[in-house]
Amino acid sequence: MSKLLNVSPSPHVAGSYSVQKIMYGVVFALMPTLAASVYFFGFGAIIVTLVSVISCVLFEFLIQKYILKSEVKIYDGSAVLTGLILAFNLPSNLPVWIIILGAFFAIAVGKMSFGGLGQNVFNPAIAGRVFLLISFPVQMTSWPKPMGFATKYVDAITGATPLGKMKEGIMNSQSVSDIMMQLPSQIDNFLGYMGGSMGEVSAIALLLGFAYMLLRKIITWHIPVTIFATVFVFQGVLNIVDSATYAPPVFHLLTGGLMLGAIFMATDMVTSPMTHKGMVIYSIGIGVITVLIRNFGAYPEGISFAILIMNAIVPIINKYAKPKRFGEVINNG
Amino acid sequence: MGLRTFKKGGVHPDENKFSANAPIQSADIPKQVSIPLGQHIGAPANAIVQKGDTVKVGQLIAEPNGFVSANIHSSVSGTVNKIDTVIDASGFKRPAVIIDVEGDEWLENIDRSADIIADVKLSKEEIVEKIKSSGIVGLGGATFPSHIKLTPPPGKKAEVLLINGVECEPYLTADHRIMLEKGEETVIGVSILMKGAGVSKAYIGIENNKPDAIAHLKNICKKYKGIEVVPLKVQYPQGGEKQLIDAVIRREVPSGALPIEVGAVVQNVGTAFAVYEAVQKNKPLFERVVTVTGKKLEKPSNFLVRIGTSTQQLIDAAGGLPQDTGKVVSGGPMMGKALSMLDIPVTKGSSGVLIFSESESKRRKMEPCIRCGKCVGVCPMGLEPYLLANQTEQKMWEQLETDSVMDCIECGSCMYTCPADRPLLDFIRLGKGTVGKIMRSRN
Numbered sequence: 001m002s003k004l005l006n007v008s009p010s011p012h013v014a015g016s017y018s019v020q021k022i023m024y025g026v027v028f029a030l031m032p033t034l035a036a037s038v039y040f041f042g043f044g045a046i047i048v049t050l051v052s053v054i055s056c057v058l059f060e061f062l063i064q065k066y067i068l069k070s071e072v073k074i075y076d077g078s079a080v081l082t083g084l085i086l087a088f089n090l091p092s093n094l095p096v097w098i099i100i101l102g103a104f105f106a107i108a109v110g111k112m113s114f115g116g117l118g119q120n121v122f123n124p125a126i127a128g129r130v131f132l133l134i135s136f137p138v139q140m141t142s143w144p145k146p147m148g149f150a151t152k153y154v155d156a157i158t159g160a161t162p163l164g165k166m167k168e169g170i171m172n173s174q175s176v177s178d179i180m181m182q183l184p185s186q187i188d189n190f191l192g193y194m195g196g197s198m199g200e201v202s203a204i205a206l207l208l209g210f211a212y213m214l215l216r217k218i219i220t221w222h223i224p225v226t227i228f229a230t231v232f233v234f235q236g237v238l239n240i241v242d243s244a245t246y247a248p249p250v251f252h253l254l255t256g257g258l259m260l261g262a263i264f265m266a267t268d269m270v271t272s273p274m275t276h277k278g279m280v281i282y283s284i285g286i287g288v289i290t291v292l293i294r295n296f297g298a299y300p301e302g303i304s305f306a307i308l309i310m311n312a313i314v315p316i317i318n319k320y321a322k323p324k325r326f327g328e329v330i331n332n333g
Numbered sequence: 334m335g336l337r338t339f340k341k342g343g344v345h346p347d348e349n350k351f352s353a354n355a356p357i358q359s360a361d362i363p364k365q366v367s368i369p370l371g372q373h374i375g376a377p378a379n380a381i382v383q384k385g386d387t388v389k390v391g392q393l394i395a396e397p398n399g400f401v402s403a404n405i406h407s408s409v410s411g412t413v414n415k416i417d418t419v420i421d422a423s424g425f426k427r428p429a430v431i432i433d434v435e436g437d438e439w440l441e442n443i444d445r446s447a448d449i450i451a452d453v454k455l456s457k458e459e460i461v462e463k464i465k466s467s468g469i470v471g472l473g474g475a476t477f478p479s480h481i482k483l484t485p486p487p488g489k490k491a492e493v494l495l496i497n498g499v500e501c502e503p504y505l506t507a508d509h510r511i512m513l514e515k516g517e518e519t520v521i522g523v524s525i526l527m528k529g530a531g532v533s534k535a536y537i538g539i540e541n542n543k544p545d546a547i548a549h550l551k552n553i554c555k556k557y558k559g560i561e562v563v564p565l566k567v568q569y570p571q572g573g574e575k576q577l578i579d580a581v582i583r584r585e586v587p588s589g590a591l592p593i594e595v596g597a598v599v600q601n602v603g604t605a606f607a608v609y610e611a612v613q614k615n616k617p618l619f620e621r622v623v624t625v626t627g628k629k630l631e632k633p634s635n636f637l638v639r640i641g642t643s644t645q646q647l648i649d650a651a652g653g654l655p656q657d658t659g660k661v662v663s664g665g666p667m668m669g670k671a672l673s674m675l676d677i678p679v680t681k682g683s684s685g686v687l688i689f690s691e692s693e694s695k696r697r698k699m700e701p702c703i704r705c706g707k708c709v710g711v712c713p714m715g716l717e718p719y720l721l722a723n724q725t726e727q728k729m730w731e732q733l734e735t736d737s738v739m740d741c742i743e744c745g746s747c748m749y750t751c752p753a754d755r756p757l758l759d760f761i762r763l764g765k766g767t768v769g770k771i772m773r774s775r776n
Contacts, residue, residue, distance in 0.1 A: 006660040006694045007424070007671040009759055011745030012687070013346055013503065017707065017752035019700045076700070118701035118753075220710070274706035274717065325715040325737050326341055326575065327588040 019117075022269070023077030025218045029209035030084055030264065036192050036202035037088065040146035044092035044153040045198045049084065051096050055103035056083030063112045070116075078117050082106055085125035085264055088199020089257065089304070090132070093144045093156040098136055102128040122311045123268045126304045133304075143195035161196045162189065163256040166247055167300035175244040180251070189254035199260050206259040219267045222279040227262035228253060230287025238295060246295060258290065261303035271311045278314075278321035285310045336541060338566040339576040342713040344746045345567060346667065348542060352506045352626045352633035357514055359637045360623075360650055362437055366409050366641030367419045368394065369429040372680040373470040374477050375401030380430055386413045390439040391617050394430050403478045404468035405430075408619035408639035410438035422663040422670045422677055429678070432641070444614040449517050453525055453612070460529035460612060467611035468618045468681075472603035473497055473508075473572060474664055476682040479604055483529045485593045492596030494527050494535040495581055496605055498550070499565060501540060501572040502665025505685045507622040508602045510635045512539070512546040515606050520553045522609030523560055529608075530598045535560045537602070538581045540567045569667060570744035574599045576713055588740050603684075623647060623679055627688030629655040638679050644686055645675040659694030662687040667745045700753035708747035708757060714740045718747035718757045725764030730771055733764045739772070741765055 037045035060079040064072045086106050090099065106128025114120040133140045141164070144156035151157075160168065162183045169179035184194045192202030200206075213219045231252055238246035252258065257265075266272060266286055273282050286306045293302025371377030378395035388394060388407040395405040411434040418426040439445060455463060465480035485491055500508040511519060520537075527535050537554070539547050541564045551562045563581050570576055575586045577599060584595040592599050600608075603622065610616040619640050626633035631652025638647060644661065648654050654661075654675070662669040663683055708718035716737055724733045741761050748758045 005658070005671070005673060005675075006691075007673050008660075008696060009671075009762065010662075010664075010669055010743075011667045011749050011758065012660065012662050012669065012671065012689065012694070013666040013749065014697060014754060015344065015346065015750045017750060018697070018754070019703055019752050022703070022705065022752050078703075116701065118703045269703050269705040272704075272706075274704060274709050274719065276710070279706075322736075323709055323712075323715045323717065325588060325740060326579075326713065327585050327590070327740065328715070328737075 019078075020076050022218055023081050025216050026213065026264070027077060027081055027084060029212045029218070030088070030199070032205035032208040033088060033199050033202060033260070034084070036205040037092070037198040039148060040151070040192055040201060041092035041144055041198050042147070042149035042151040044144060044151055044156065047096070047153055048090055048092055048094055048099060048198060049087040051099045052087035052090070052103055053080055053083030055100045056080070056086065056107050059104055059107040060112065063108060064116075068112070068116075073117070076117065079107060082111065082124045085199075086128045088260060089125065089129040089197050091140065091143050092151065092198040093142065093153055093158070094139055098132060098139055102132040105131040118270055120270055121314070122308055123265055123271045126265055126307055130304055130308060145195055146193055146201065159195050161256065161300065162194050162251075163294065163300040166251075170245060176247050177244070180247070186250060186254060189251070194255065197257060197260070200257040203254050203259045206263050210263045220276065220279070222276050223267045223272060223283045224262045226280050226283030227258070227266060227287045230284050231258060231291055234288060234291045238291070252291070252294065256294070256301040257303045261307055262286070265304075266307050266310075271314060273314050273317045273321060275318070275321050275323045277323065278317040281317055281321055282310050282314060285313065336564055336566040337580050338568045339571060339579040339713060341715055342711045342746060343568040343570065344711050344749050346503045346569060346749060348567070349503050349628070350506050350509070350542070351504070351628070352624050352635055353509055355506070355510070355632075355634045357510050357622055357635045357637050360639070360642060360647060362409060362434060362639060363642050363646055365414065365431065365433050366639060367429045367431050367643070367678040368405060368408060368641040369419065369421050369427050369678060369680055370395050370405060371421075371427050372405065372476060372640070372682060373403045374475065375399060375403070377428060378402055378405050380416050380428070382413050382430060384413055384415050387411070388413060388432060390437060391443050391619060392440060393617075401478060401481060403470050404466060404617070406468055406617040406619045407432060408641050409434045411435040420674065420677060421680065422672060422683070424670075424673050443616045449521070450613040451521055453521075453528060455612060457528055457531055460525055463612050464529065464608055466617070467607075469604060469607050469611055470618070470681050471601055472607060472621060472681065472684070473601035474668065474682050474684050479600060479608070482598050482600065483526070489593045490596060491530045491532050491593060491598045492534075493582060493598070494523070494530050494532050495577055495597055495599045496523050496535060496537040496602055497572055497577055497599060498537050498539040498546065498602040499571045499577065500543070501567070501569045502667055502684070504626050504687050505624045505665050506626070507624045507635055507684055509543050509546055511603055511606050511622055512543070512550055516549050516553050518609045519602055519606045520550065520557055520560060521613065522605035522607070524557050525608050525612050526600055526605060527559065532598070533559050536581050537562045538565050538571070538577055539563070540565050540571060542567045569746065570713055570742065573713065573742050573744060575742070588737065618681060621679070621681060621683070623683055624685035625651040626685065627655070628693070629657070629690050630688050631655075640680060641678045643676045643678055644672060647679070647686055648675065648688065655688060655690065657691045658688055659691035660689040662689065667749065668743065697754040699755055702753050702755055705752060707750050707752065711746040711750045713744060713746065714742060716741060718761060721764055722755065722757045722760035725760040725767075730764070730768055734768050734772070738765050738768050
């Protein structure tokens with residue numbers, strides 16, 4: 001015979017998923033959110049996004065090429081995604097040098113120090129965000145008002161987020177219903193007319209991305225829906241017990257980073273559990289910790305911390321939350 | 334919606350059933366055949382012919398060697414050239430009887446007419462004996478001797494017969510064509526198997542990508558008592574015994590147990606047809622339907638092939654090997670074996686010959702695991718393929734056993750779906766083999 005045949009064990013065909021397709025699929029799912037950020041925060045949103053994405057990719061390139069001296073894999077889309085999610089967790093007026101520092105922490109410490117893609121324990125974008133929040137509390141909590149292209153990048157008119165106002169009001173012994181009167185309506189919260197990190201404000205844009213990822217089978221419903229349900233139920237119980245001190249659950253679902261966190265950050269494949277059962281346990285944890293921090297902690301918002309804490313527990317969840325084996329329990333009805 | 338399928342995992346690869354409309358053609362009888370002695374699960378048979386013996390079509394040439402083993406019959410008439418080793422689909426050298434063909438002279442007691450005989454005269458015991466003596470094994474690919482399935486171990490009782498017509502492997506259409514062209518015979522075969530197993534109910538599971546076969550068999554089954562066609566949603570690996578039982582009668586075969594544990598006996602439609610021919614026509618198993626297909630192949634076909642015919646001859650009959658062929662697979666794309674050379678003979682377990690082009694035959698480059706959990710989601714056995722692969726890599730044999738590596742049916746769904754193209758099943762097979770050895774050495 002003229003030529004040799006390839007021989008390999010089965011299967012001989014492969015599906016259409018690839019790491020790159022998944023990463024860019026998530027990036028695509030974030031496009032409505034990017035559009036909403038630009039719509040609400042104007043040029044600042046574009047500047048912050050570009051700086052964050054470019055610096056994440058650049059740091060990954062430099063580390064792979066000059067420190068690890070390994071193959072450069074910036075085209076797999078994971079650094080682009082980290083940059084995008086980091087940007088969406090920042091106020092749209094954040095100075096460029098602080099963004100670059102955040103991107104450096106996210107990629108160098110959060111991801112590459114663990115060994116790169118697939119090895120990191122913590123979501124790199126959240127690691128970067130929390131690093132900045134602790135290091136630059138003033139800059140990280142001055143939120144420009146959503147005024148579209150009228151929002152300036154430098155010297156923007158800033159204000160507190162609804163969650164921040166809520167926390168402050170409760171501390172000053174105002175009742176929840178009084179505070180709610182001064183806040184944007186729930187419809188505005190749903191659309192995104194409120195102060196906050198540039199990617200977290202528009203619930204509708206985030207939910208569009210969620211629908212797209214479900215449709216493309218990039219993620220399953222388990223993590224986001226369980227987080228929503230947990231927050232709704234836990235906050236709902238608090239609200240029923242004392243409606244003057246604890247805000248209604250819908251308010252908490254639509255404000256702060258809950259949507260962004262539940263849909264795009266908690267679902268990060270590398271740092272979330274492998275089984276559906278594990279995902280549900282992990283998500284209940286995130287929901288509970290978020291509600292605890294928001295209602296009883298010092299910070300008005302807690303989803304980032306909640307996700308980081310649960311990220312740390314994922315290996316244990318993976319160890320104990322095994323799928324039900326076929327034929328494990330004899331069930332012949 | 335509403336169609337039944339198995340409850341856990343599964344994938345749906347591109348079906349690519351190019352040969353679905355190609356009627357079964359008889360392949361030419363070759364000048365020489367190599368009939369391997371190990372065509373079934375279990376010990377290879379012992380040859381009872383010698384060099385220089387003349388044989389007829391259907392003549393017994395090898396007898397079982399042990400309990401799990403099967404008779405082998407000559408597929409041609411002629412002279413035994415030698416008994417030697419040949420390389421088979423597994424890539425190993427195995428003993429085989431090589432026969433030079435002269436004419437096509439069948440044993441006289443084989444009924445070669447096309448008449449359909451519906452009346453089953455044989456008793457339960459006679460049926461099982463006939464199936465045994467005819468050398469019938471599972472033609473779906475697993476090649477487990479069929480008569481053993483009909484004789485349950487003491488204390489176990491068969492309640493229901495399941496006939497596997499799902500043909501869940503992409504590309505393959507042999508079973509599909511048998512159901513369409515030999516529907517009546519197949520259904521009679523099913524009723525013979527029911528009698529042999531001592532059950533009064535049989536279900537024929539067919540995936541709904543074969544609506545013509547479903548309609549045809551449904552129509553025929555009206556005439557036969559207790560046989561029901563069950564349309565199933567297309568989902569791989571529905572043809573796995575445990576998956577089929579789960580899909581059709583909602584019973585879960587316990588880990589490590591056989592289908593008889595839940596009262597089920599599973600046989601393939603091709604096997605049912607072979608049983609019909611053996612019992613009603615006195616024709617032992619020496620030929621089978623083989624799908625020869627591929628995206629670039631000129632004439633994707635379904636051939637009725639004498640056992641021992643070389644793969645090369647089938648490919649030539651289907652238009653010849655395309656220029657850029659990179660891989661030739663015996664069986665389906667998900668579980669078939671890649672052939673190292675083309676003169677490997679067709680055996681009882683060969684359901685298809687697939688031709689992949691150079692670009693289709695290369696594995697994609699492996700990326701780091703991104704821990705997406707998709708392998709866990711698609712595993713029909715509820716295992717964690719990523720974990721089993723890692724444990725194998727780190728030689729953690731005890732943990733592998735605890736994590737049920739022996740339950741793996743090697744369907745390949747995990748590796749098919751893995752976005753990082755990790756060789757999960759390669760590792761799991763290695764782990765399974767090692768754990769199996771350790772378990773056997775224990776007792």
